[in-house]
Ligand SMILES: [Zn+2]
C-alpha cells in the first residue's frame with residue numbers, strides 16, 4: 024500500500040492512529056493525569072457543540088499590533104471594537120485592533136475542529152464530527168472571499184486569508200487538517216470535496232506561494248502543506264513538504280540543526296518554536312510509513328536540557344530566550360514515546376502531564392532522576408557552553424552570532440548557584456519597544472567587555488580550550504572580530520566551589536575597556552563609591568544606566584550581591600588606573616532595575632581577573 028493509501032484507509036488520522044486512541048482510553052482509566060486530559064478535551068468539544076457557529080466575515084490581523092503606541096503595554100479587549108491600554112487608559116478602535124480580535128476567533132475555531140474530531144473518535148458520537156464538518160464547510164464557503172492581506176493590509180505574497188501571514192495561516196491550518204482527518208469518515212462526499220478543494224488545498228496554495236529557506240517559519244509551512252497533502256491524498260504536496268531540497272523537512276533538519284542539536288538561530292525560544300513546528304509532519308509521515316525520526320532531529324530535544332540552569336530556566340541568551348524546560352512537557356511526551364531516552368522521561372516526571380499530547384502519546388510510566396545533566400557540556404558548533412558543578416552552573420556564549428536574533432555579547436556569562444540566578448542576561452522584550460534595541464541588544468547590558476563604549480560587531484568567536492575532568496571544567500574562548508584590532512580572550516575555570524575568570528584584552532593602541540557584571544540582589548562593595556551625576560554615555564545602552572556611583576581600585580577589592588538566602592562575592596584584582604562604576608540597568612522586566620558593576624581601564628593590553636564565589640548563608 025502506498026503511504027497515502029494507508030492514511031486514506033483510515034488507520035491513522037495525522038495526529039493519532041486508531042491504536043493510540045485505544046491506548047489513550049486505557050490510560051485514562053488507569054492514570055489521573057490522562058483522565059484529566061480526556062475530561063478537558065471532552066468538555067472543550069461539548070462547549071464547541073453548544074456554541075452556535077458564527078464565522079467572522081473577514082480575516083484577522085497580526086497579534087503583535089495589539090499594544091499601546093505610547094507605552095508598549097499589551098491591550099485589553101473591552102469589546103470587539105474597543106481595546107484599552109491597562110497602563111495609560113487610552114482606548115483604541117478600528118483596525119488593526121478589531122482584526123486582531125478576529126484572529127483569536129479564527130484560532131478558536133481551528134482548535135475546536137481538532138477537539139471535535141478527537142471527541143468523535145473517543146465517543147463515537149457523530150454530532151461531534153458533524154459540527155467539525157459544519158465549521159470546515161463554513162470556512163470552505165468563505166475562504167476565497169477573504170482577501171489575501173499581509174500585516175500591513177496589502178495583497179502580497181507572504182500575506183494570507185484567514186490570518187495576515189503565511190506563518191499564522193499554517194499554524195491555523197494544522198489543527199484544522201487534524202480535525203478534518205478525524206471527522207472525515209462521518210462527512211458526506213460533497214462536503215469532503217468542498218472542504219478539501221476550497222479550504223485545505225486553497226490554503227496550502229497560499230502558503231506554498233511564499234517560499235523561504237532554512238527557517239522556523241518554513242517548518243510551520245511544511246507541516247501545514249504536508250498535512251493537507253496527507254489529508255487529501257495529494258502526493259505532490261507531501262513530497263514538497265518533506266523532500267524539497269531548498270526548504271523541505273529533511274533539509275531543515277540537515278542544515279538548520281547545528282551539530283550539537285541547537286537550532287541555528289541560537290535562541291532557545293525560536294528553538295522550541297521550531298520543535299513545535301516540526302513534529303506534526305513527522306507524526307503524520309510516521310503513520311503513512313515514512314520515518315522522519317532521524318537522530319539529528321532527535322538532538323533538538325537535547326539542547327534545551329544541555330543549556331538549562333539547575334532550576335530548569337534557560338540562560339537568557341539572545342532574542343526570545345525561551346522558558347523553563349518543564350514548560351516544554353508536551354513536546355517531550357512525544358519525544359519520550361518515540362525515542363525512549365530516560366532524560367526526556369525524567370523531564371515529564373516534573374510536569375503535571377495533564378496535556379492532550381500526554382493523553383495521546385504519553386508513556387504510562389516515566390523514570391525518576393535528575394532533570395538537568397550533571398556534567399559540563401560544550402555545544403561546540405553553536406558556540407555555547409555550560410560549566411557545571413553540584414548546584415552551580417556557568418553558561419557561556421562564545422561562538423556563532425545567531426543571525427538576526429543574535430545579541431552583540433561574545434564571551435558573555437550567566438551564573439547560577441545557591442538556588443539563585445546571579446550573573447544575568449536580561450534577554451529580550453517586545454521587539455517594537457525602542458528599549459529592546461537600545462538596551463537589550465547592547466553590549467554593555469551583558470556580562471562581557473565593551474571597548475570604547477561601542478557595540479561588538481555581529482561576528483563569531485572561537486573556542487581555544489575545553490577540559491572537563493577531575494571535578495573542574497576549563498573553557499578558553501577568544502573573540503578577535505568583535506572589535507577591529509582588538510583581541511578579547513576569556514578563560515574560565517569552575518571547580519573547588521568557585522569560578523576563576525580571567526579576561527584578557529589586547530590592542531596595539533590604547534583603548535577603553537569596560538568589564539561589566541549584572542546581577543540581581545542588594546549590592547555592596549569594599550570600595551567607597553561616590554554618586555555621579557552625569558550619565559556614563561549618550562548611546563549604545565550606556566544612556567539607560569541609572570543611579571551611578573564611581574570610585575577607583577588600585578588594590579584588590581570585592582563586590583557582593585545578596586539575594587534569596589545566597590550571596591555572590593566577586594573578588595577582583597586591582598591595577599593602577601582602574602575606575603569602578605556601579606549603577607542600575609533594566610532587567611528581564613523593563614520596569615525592574617538590576618545592579619551592575621563596571622570596571623574600566625584605559626590601556627593597550629590589560630587583564631581583568633575575578634574570582635566568583637557563591638555561598639548559601
Ligand atoms: Zn498606554
Ligand SMILES: [Zn+2]
Pocket residue numbers: 339340341342430432448449450463469
Ligand atoms: Zn542578550
